[in-house]
Amino acid sequence: MTHSQYIFGFHAITSRLRQHPDSIKEIYLDTNRHDQRARDLMSLAETTSTRLILCEQDRLCKMTGTTRHQGVAAHVTKLRRYATLEDLLEGLTEPALLLVLDGVKDPHNLGACLRVADAFGVHAVVVPKDRAVGLSATVHKVASGAVDTVPFFAVTNLARTLRELKEMGFWVVGTAADAPDTLDSVTLTRSLAWVLGAEDGGMRRLTREACDLLVSIPMSGSIESLNVSVSAGICLFETFRQHSQRTGSGLNVPAPKNAV
Template sequence: MNLKVLFGFHAVTVRLKTAPQTVAELFVDAGRRDARMRQFTERAQAAGVLLQDSDDERLTRLAGSPRHQGVVARVQPLKLPHTPDGVLEAVQAEGRGPALLLVLDGVTDPHNLGACLRVADGAGAHAVVAPKDHAAGLNATVAKVASGAAETVPYVVVTNLARALADIKDHGLRVIGTSDDAERTLYDLDLTGPVALVLGAEGKGMRQLTRTSCDELVRIPMAGAVESLNVSVAAAVCLYEALRQRLPKE
């Protein structure tokens, strides 16, 4: 089985918490003895994972980045749903309430993708969907920025995004796109039902075919001088508005 690399305290700690049996190798900086590292090693030992002392040079080589924080793991890939159908079937089977998907069109920066996954996890989204081409793929940098969310939120890659949106509609979801020139705002919508929120890359926005595949377009109100938000910030605004509307009313 091909192993994947995770690095950084957050990403590796989430894997130790959710699926410690999938951690094949765990390397730590032998020279780091601070409280955070002690707490981490105690968690790993409690999970029954063997620690291997290493140095900064080797950890950087394993992680492919110097931003490993002294922690690198080689792990088995998790079996998350990998198609929109699989995600929506899992949502229905688990009784997790109305489906909430985040769809990203043209987001190529791994840092933005990682931040979007982290937001999606926090807001309770059931999956993040993106096209195979012109999009960032899951890698160690994405996992680091996602702080563990790449391990908990399915990242569904589709060959044809417009066709995938049509399939999502067939499952009863409304497809809501975001556009700076839309007449209605996000806050005009009822997001309590099954919905897929579509965001494009900062600057370019959604592609035309994606735009026409949406049931409706909305905008995020902007009261300042800047014209748009970073895609991960926009994703947070949209997903947390859906979450706010879905929370039980006291």
């Protein structure tokens, strides 16, 4: 059975049109939008032979469940590029980089995490099926197209998935405010799964115990913690920087067996 949903916002819909036009059933545009963004979208829809329907604001609100739809919505089929995470990893020819989010429930945070994942070359984002937000219309809008570029996997048992990744040669590194090692002291130049916890309580106990290493983000201000998407951006940038340089200083983590 083909699953479908509505997404909204110009960035999200334009990205889907460019990346996967065949997945769009139709686009709904506010009859009062006559600006350049609307004209560009109409032109792109025509180029891709995508049906575009003009409609009223009320209809858009009912479709999306929000008034913040920017005057555009699209009825789309859900993308399934890989059947499993293992399928994706088997096709990689470079060190793998994953972002694992344990219990993130705010769609704005998930959307922002997908954006930074796209920016720093993450191969997939992994979340638990339960007690976490999925790929809602709000996530699509906030992610600004990253939902279409970063594979997303919701797994039944997150701790078990982390153990399986370790067996595949991943280092599983989590963030924790009380961790003795800091981000700037760790070498991050091999296949890696970053694990970040929920907005309120952090990682669950079993998730934390599944990590090979815990690190803290060094901070000098009075704020004790950072938003999960900000933390993800910091950790992924440092990983990106080290992978680019292929050098590092400080804590040298032993090379895992059967590295991906």
